Amino acid sequence: AQSVSQHNHHVILSEAASLELGCNYSYGGTVNLFWYVQYPGQHLQLLLKYFSGDPLVKGIKGFEAEFIKSKFSFNLRKPSVQWSDTAEYFCAPPRRGYSTLTFGKGTMLLVSP
């Protein structure tokens, strides 16, 4: 069965710290990989996505992610977090055999000022 694993459920950082959130998935076929973000009290919105080409993709607000096919990973990074990055982050690889996504359980990031 398709699975996606986000390694950290809660992360607490101080402003200016570097961030890396792990995401591993089990589906080995053609991949369209997404990271979505949910700010407190809001709906999900796209942070970035990988479809093809350069495995290092850049998204909004200084976020980036690297697709490593051999490791089935799509980790999210940001060199220096801000208080406004406090949110829940979801990795979403494709659901095997379907044209839909499987969302990870999410990582709650709290950035202290």
Add this chain to the structure above:
Amino acid sequence: DADVTQTPRNRITKTGKRIMLECSQTKGHDRMYWYRQDPGLGLRLIYYSFDVKDINKGEISDGYSVSRQAQAKFSLSLESAIPNQTALYFCATSYGGAENEQFFGPGTRLTVL
């Protein structure tokens, strides 16, 4: 995102009641989705529709039904609500293939007593 609207935004109901959650979109997208979000479990797909005549079960469809009344409207029904259906429900839309971004509505918070 005002392009995807959900009604009601909050609902409290009792066990055994029939509930309908509605979703409308003005984005002109062909694909629509219903998810539920539970703390620590991420988003799970309930039903999805790739066009008006296409309805598909998602990961957790038991206890739910849907209706795609028009390209712009996709309703989720709980025929006989139970307490473990208490959750935050999101509608989403997308255009074309799985590589395209999903746009989420603001969510409906449902409480079943």
